[in-house]
Amino acid sequence: TALISGFSSLPWLVKPLYGFISDSFPLFGYRRRSYLVLSGLLGALSWSLMATFVGSKYGAVVCILIGSLSVAFSDVVVDSMVVERARGESQAISGSLQSLCWGSSAFGSIVSSYFSGSLVDAYGVRFVFGITALLPMITSAVAVLVKEQHVPGPTRGQNVLLANPSFLESSRENIIQLWNAVREPNVFLPTVFIFFWQATPQSDSAVFYFTTNKLGFTPEFLGRVKLVTSVASLVGVGLYNGLLKRVPLRKIFLATTIIGTAFGMTQVLLVTGLNRQLGISDEWFAIGDSLILTVLGQVSFMPVLVLAAKLCPEGMEATLFATLMSISNGGSVVGGLLGAVLTQVFGVTKDKFDNLSSLIILCNLSSLLPLPLLGLLPEDDSEIVSNENVDIEMKSN
Known part of the structure; x- marks a missing residue:
């Protein structure tokens, strides 16, 4: 189990690489749509094999x-699409876009938490894998409908890297642009705050x-807590939006x-047993505690996403957003x-x-402890917009 868990997390460690690939190398003339379709097909293939042929731990x-890999790559692509649509918009509009995405994710988590266990008990694991394989196919089908400007690529028979040096030049420029963007105070300073805000002990x-x-607490009860936290995430997104x-x-x-x-x-009450003296059982206290903390956590995380989206320069949406999230x-x-x-x-x-x-x-x-660093954040939305306008003027010059 530890081996499988470790391997499954590997693709998420290099998300900036996927962003760089999506930004720098259009696939079939598209930077987003094609990679989203490909990611869906890869996901459908992997879960289809799990539902049919795989019978060893190595195959699993x-x-x-x-x-x-499919989910991590598509996550980067979708994030970049949200960033593109949020550029130049107010904090409220950008927040609505992020709320839509994370609300959809929370709703999907609620559905999977509710049905996955019962479906496994009723029909078996392979049946659930087969159902799971259908979901990436839906992603691929919907990706075809994405409106995106076609990007000219190399002619048929040409090698992308050798026959078309513009791709190498574009890659080099993207690396330079990423480095310059990260060094900008309006990007670097908020990133420092986000890092230290997340780095406190747990x-x-x-x-x-x-x-x-x-x-x-049994696995069954912990599953119920997971369902409650999924609902709480949706509540947090709705509260923020x-x-x-x-x-x-x-x-x-x-x-x-x-x-x-x-x-x-309040977790101290659970550890010391004071909740029982107040007439609250451990189970109900744990559910209520998880509900409140998850709502607060989601509300506090939404501004991180909005801020990261607003900081991304044009042409580097996938790379820089994935870098900031990493x-x-x-x-x-x-x-x-530290914890x-x-x-x-x-x-x-x-x-x-x-x-x-x-x-x-x-x-x-x-x-x-990170609260004294709040001054590193932009004071309001107009400050972000002003910085964006400066970047646009610099590019124009």
């Missing part, structure tokens, strides 16, 4: 790796072991960080590692939880 690893793993080994998409980014980060820190402390994910990895170190320092193990309350308190308080 290969198919899951291909399926993960106690999730220790709390997970406590709920399973100490409280005895309906009420917060016009609120300045600094205010959203400040409010969600402080409120999230306060509600994160930096954000890198911050999360650092936060997980693991603190877990060791406090002597918390999968069977020993004496200092878990102290660990939770410290990790939650550390979430406040």
